[in-house]
Amino acid sequence: MFGNLSxxxxxxxxxxSQxxxxxxxLSERRYTIKSGGGMVKLTLNGKGEAxxxxxxxxxxxxxxxxxxxLLSTISDAYKMVEDNKKQHALGMLGGMNPFTK
Known part of the structure; x- marks a missing residue:
């Protein structure tokens, strides 16, 4: 029924492992987001940790x-990290995109 379980x-x-x-x-990657003409600068790792x-x-x-x-910077940072995570996941799945409907 399930094929070869091994x-x-x-x-x-x-x-x-992947x-x-x-x-x-992702924990090693660094992203810097600037807002307000560079008046606020937020640096995150790829896991979204400030x-x-x-x-x-x-x-x-x-x-x-x-x-x-600050709200704008945090929103932009969150979107950047999430997009990057999706791209990495797609790479692991060999290009299959489970994020589209």
Whole structure:
């Protein structure tokens, strides 16, 4: 019914190994997103973990602008990381795209 279970086990182990390697690679990647004309700069790794945040001193006196720019920066960063994860997953799947409907 399930074919050769030994072969399926080997395939599963290979996928786990690839996923682990991808996770390690993503943790090493660095992405820097700038917003507000470079007044806010956020650096993340490929797993989406924030590594550094720089805020221009002039924004510290304008809370409203700072909030808007921070939200924009975080949203852009999240999208960049998610797109990159999808591309890596597609590479692992040999180009099959499970993300499209």
């Amino acid at each position: 072969e399926m086990g080997k395939m599963f182990e290979a996928l786990q 996923a682990k390697a991808m996770d390690e690679e 590594l550094d945040l720089e805020i221009d001193d002039s924004l510290l006196e304008d809370k409203s602008s700072l909030q808007i720019i």
